[in-house]
Amino acid sequence: MRVLVVGSGGREHTLVWKLKQSPQVKQLFCAPGNAGIETLATSVPISATDVEGLVRFVAEREIDLTVIGPEASLLAGVVDALEVNGHLVFGPNREAAQVEGSKRFAKELMEAYGIPTGRYRSFTDPDAALTYIREQGAPIVVKADGLAAGKGVVVAQTLQEAEAAVHHIMEERAFGDAGTSIVVEEFLTGQEMSLMAFVDGETVIPMVPAQDHKPVFNDDQGPNTGGMGAYSPVPQIADRIVQQAVTQILEPMAKGMVQAGLTYRGVLYAGLMITPEGPKVIEFNARFGDPETQVVLPRMESDLAEVLLAVAQGRLQQIEVSWKKEAACCIVMASGGYPGSYEKGKPIQGLFTEANNAAIFHAGTAHTEDGIVTAGGRVLGVTAWGSDLSQARNQAYAQVKTIQFEGAHYRTDIGSRALEK
Incomplete structure (x- = not known):
C-alpha cells in the first residue's frame, strides 16, 4: 500500500511510526510532516487543510489510503473531497466530525441518545450566559463551542473566573469564531480517562484506555493545554468501568450517529470523567487523541494499516485487534x-x-x-x-x-x- 498521513504533530509522528512497521505499507508520505516524521516518511509540503492540494497529490501518487490526523482537516472537508473523488480515507466526513467541531452538537446528540454527561446550556449571548452562571454558582465549566486547540475550556473555581472566561471567549474572541457560542456545563468530579475506539457505522472496537494531563503544571495546576503527557493502562480504574464506558457511551454514540444519518468511519475519542455515578462524557473528539496516541499505539499488537484500511472500506466487523500487556x-x-x-x-x-x-x-x-x-x-x-x-x-x-x-x-x-x- 501507498499511504498518506495528513498532519504535522506528535499524533501524526506516532501514526507514521506505527504504519512504518506494517509489511503492507510500501510507501509512506506525510503532509506536511515535521522534522521527526521526515526520517520515516516522505514529507510533502501541503497544508493539512489544503483540500485541493491533498486531493491532487492523492490522485497523482495513486495513494491507496489517506489517514487524517488533525480535527482541522476533518472539518475543512478533506475526507468529503477525497471520497467524492473515489479515494479511500480513514476519518469521518465533515458532518460527522461535528461531534468535535461543535460541543453543542455533541451535547444534543448525547441528550437524544441517553448518553451520560454533565448538565449544560449553550449560549450565543454573553449576558444570558453570565446570568445562568450566577444562578448555578461555581465551580462550573465554560467551553468555546468550536475548535480551540485544546485551550478553549476553562474549569472555573470561582464566579469571577467563570465571568472572565465568558468575556475572554465571547467578547475578546480569544479563539476567533470558535467562541461565537459557548457551552456552560456542570463541574464533574472524579478521575479522567481517555477511551478511543475504531468505529465503522455501528461497529465499535475499543482501544486500551489512557489518562491525559491537560493542565500545564504539576498537580493539575495552571491553564489547560493540548495535553502535557499521558500513560496507559490506567490501573486505578477498574476494567468493569472501562467496559461500562464502552456499552453505555461509545456503542450508543456510534448507533445514535447512524440513526442521525451520519457516516462515521474513523476514531471516536471519548474524554470521560469517572464520577461516583459512573463514567460521564466530558468531550468527544473525532480523531486520535494527542498525546494519548503516543501511549496507545505502542501497546498495539495488531497491524495498524490493516485496521485503518478495514475501517475505510467499511469492513471493521471482520477485524480483531489485539494489545500488548506492556x-x-x-x-x-x-x-x-x-x-x-x-x-x-x-x-x-x-x-x-x-x-x-x-x-x-x-x-x-x-x-x-x-x-x-x-x-x-x-x-x-x-x-x-x-x-x-x-x-x-x-x-x-x-x-x-x-x-x-x-x-x-x-x-x-x-x-x-x-x-x-
Missing part, C-alpha cells in the same frame, strides 16, 4: 511560555535515542540550517514502554533528561496518580 508513558516537553505566547526556532540537542523501549515523537519541530529547532508550543512527546507503568515512566523521564532546548518545561508528575494508587 505499559507506556509519554512526557510532553513544551516551549517556554506555552500555552501562552512562546518563541520558536530554539535549537534542540540530545534528540536521538538508542533505547529499544523508547521513542521521541516530534510535535512542534522543524529542520533548518542550524539543525532541528522548536516550531510549536508542544515540541516533543518523549515516550517509553515497559513491563509496568513504573518502568515505563522511569525510562521516559530518563530520556527527557538527555534533551535540551532553551525554555523547555514539562510536568514531573505524569503517571504519579496511578502509582500512588
Whole structure:
C-alpha cells in the first residue's frame, strides 16, 4: 500500500511510526510532516487543510489510503473531497466530525441518545450566559463551542473566573469564531480517562484506555493545554468501568450517529470523567487523541494499516485487534511560555535515542540550517514502554533528561496518580 498521513504533530509522528512497521505499507508520505516524521516518511509540503492540494497529490501518487490526523482537516472537508473523488480515507466526513467541531452538537446528540454527561446550556449571548452562571454558582465549566486547540475550556473555581472566561471567549474572541457560542456545563468530579475506539457505522472496537494531563503544571495546576503527557493502562480504574464506558457511551454514540444519518468511519475519542455515578462524557473528539496516541499505539499488537484500511472500506466487523500487556508513558516537553505566547526556532540537542523501549515523537519541530529547532508550543512527546507503568515512566523521564532546548518545561508528575494508587 501507498499511504498518506495528513498532519504535522506528535499524533501524526506516532501514526507514521506505527504504519512504518506494517509489511503492507510500501510507501509512506506525510503532509506536511515535521522534522521527526521526515526520517520515516516522505514529507510533502501541503497544508493539512489544503483540500485541493491533498486531493491532487492523492490522485497523482495513486495513494491507496489517506489517514487524517488533525480535527482541522476533518472539518475543512478533506475526507468529503477525497471520497467524492473515489479515494479511500480513514476519518469521518465533515458532518460527522461535528461531534468535535461543535460541543453543542455533541451535547444534543448525547441528550437524544441517553448518553451520560454533565448538565449544560449553550449560549450565543454573553449576558444570558453570565446570568445562568450566577444562578448555578461555581465551580462550573465554560467551553468555546468550536475548535480551540485544546485551550478553549476553562474549569472555573470561582464566579469571577467563570465571568472572565465568558468575556475572554465571547467578547475578546480569544479563539476567533470558535467562541461565537459557548457551552456552560456542570463541574464533574472524579478521575479522567481517555477511551478511543475504531468505529465503522455501528461497529465499535475499543482501544486500551489512557489518562491525559491537560493542565500545564504539576498537580493539575495552571491553564489547560493540548495535553502535557499521558500513560496507559490506567490501573486505578477498574476494567468493569472501562467496559461500562464502552456499552453505555461509545456503542450508543456510534448507533445514535447512524440513526442521525451520519457516516462515521474513523476514531471516536471519548474524554470521560469517572464520577461516583459512573463514567460521564466530558468531550468527544473525532480523531486520535494527542498525546494519548503516543501511549496507545505502542501497546498495539495488531497491524495498524490493516485496521485503518478495514475501517475505510467499511469492513471493521471482520477485524480483531489485539494489545500488548506492556505499559507506556509519554512526557510532553513544551516551549517556554506555552500555552501562552512562546518563541520558536530554539535549537534542540540530545534528540536521538538508542533505547529499544523508547521513542521521541516530534510535535512542534522543524529542520533548518542550524539543525532541528522548536516550531510549536508542544515540541516533543518523549515516550517509553515497559513491563509496568513504573518502568515505563522511569525510562521516559530518563530520556527527557538527555534533551535540551532553551525554555523547555514539562510536568514531573505524569503517571504519579496511578502509582500512588
